[in-house]
Amino acid sequence: MTPRHDPRDDGGWFAHPALSVLLAVVWLLLRQSVAPADLIAAVVLGLVVPRLTHRFIGPAANPRALGTALRFTFVVLWDIVVSNVTVARIVLNPASAPKPAWVPVPLDTQHPTAITLLATIITTTPGTVSCVVDDAHGQILVHALDCDDPAEMAAQIKQRYERPLMEIFG
Structure with a gap:
């Protein structure tokens, strides 16, 4: 309980x-x-x-792994910079044909702060928006501006963001 x-x-x-x-x-x-x-x-x-x-x-919230949190901060900042460049190329190139997609990302964490930070990071990264945190299905629904493989994007979000958040918050 x-x-x-x-x-x-x-x-x-x-x-x-x-x-x-x-x-x-x-x-x-x-x-x-x-x-x-x-x-x-x-x-x-x-x-x-x-x-x-x-x-x-x-x-x-009591973060546990401060070294991981520091490395994670740099990963997120780097991803935001790279995504800004990618989105700018898509928007400024008249020949681009982005493939928008809805990407369900199953959640392994149940920690409310970790889930909130994950949704915030996804939304702050240009080209993606976290639309729904579905507690009933244990997933977060992400809209991507350009996505060839939704399963690969979900795996990347879990590996780059959710896994470190789970280490930081338990």
């Missing part, structure tokens, strides 16, 4: 430590200052915002 999230749980002051640090750092970068007033504001934002939003964003 999975534990249920208590809606009255405020998560404490450090409910989302990574979000707290991120908010504080972004505040300091936006202010371009480490003056005492800005440091205090960064700490207050880093503590108060996650506490206020805890019930909306749920419990914090």
Whole structure:
């Protein structure tokens, strides 16, 4: 039996430590200052915002394999750059004849954060859009701008994105 999230749980002051640090750092970068007033504001934002939003964003995810997460970040960024070039070639070449396709990608992970990140990565990569996360069938439905082999694309998504996410989130 999975534990249920208590809606009255405020998560404490450090409910989302990574979000707290991120908010504080972004505040300091936006202010371009480490003056005492800005440091205090960064700490207050880093503590108060996650506490206020805890019930909306749920419990914090605890990534396990930080090295894998770092490598995965570079893989995703590289794929986004390559996809931008590919989509630009398709769009700018009047002779191109893209083959759009619906690609069902069966999911091996059940971790909600991993599934959310997978859908986000697919959508952020030009030329693909995650349209439906189908919990009943355990799959995500992806629309591809140009796809010769939907089975190969599904296998590539699983290998390049889902497998590292499963390692990171378990």
